[in-house]
Amino acid sequence: MRFSRLRVLAAAAVLLAMAGPALAQRVVEGDLQQQMSPAEFKAAGLDKLSPAELAALNGWLQGKVAAVSADVREQVREQVREEAREEGRQEVIVKNRGFFDFGSKEPIVSTLQGEFRGFGKGRRYVLANNQEWEQTDDTTLSGVRRTDPEVSIAPGVMGAWYLQVKGTNTRAKVQRIK
DSSP states (O other): OHHHHHHHHHHHHHHHHHHHHHHHHHHTOSOHHHHSOHHHHHHTTGGGSOHHHHHHHHHHHHHHHHHHHHHHHHHHHHHHHHHHHHHHHHHHHHHHBTTBOOSOOOOEEEEBSSEEOOBOTTOEEEBTTSOEEEEOSOOOBOSOOEESOEEEEEEOGGGOEEEEETTOOOEEEEEEOO
């Protein structure tokens, strides 16, 4: 859900950034004499320019507005590309967490699908987020039966991961297999 909000915000930023240069360009379309009141035109001293000088000034101003608009559009495009790259990077990190160490010490919190009947070497645990983990150590926890319990899988040292079911004190060493 967080990623879809980022997409909406990025789209809104693009639309607003594109609208700004378009509005600025529209404001100076035509010549200055049409854009300014007669009093403003005279106060700026533009009434002293010949028609050729006024045309040259209008052309220069249009060029400046077009250049600024192009710069703003390119900056917005680059910002959107960077946000998309970061969003993609975050998706890869979340999707592959447990296979690779991305430096995060935060545990993976989810629920086990179905019934939990304790720990045992070789048992597989499927989480609600579709990750599948297999127990690799001899830790046991018997006499426990829970349906869809909340679990935490925390990273340890040397790439080890430990699964703990909420409400128990026992942790089993696991490795992600899917």
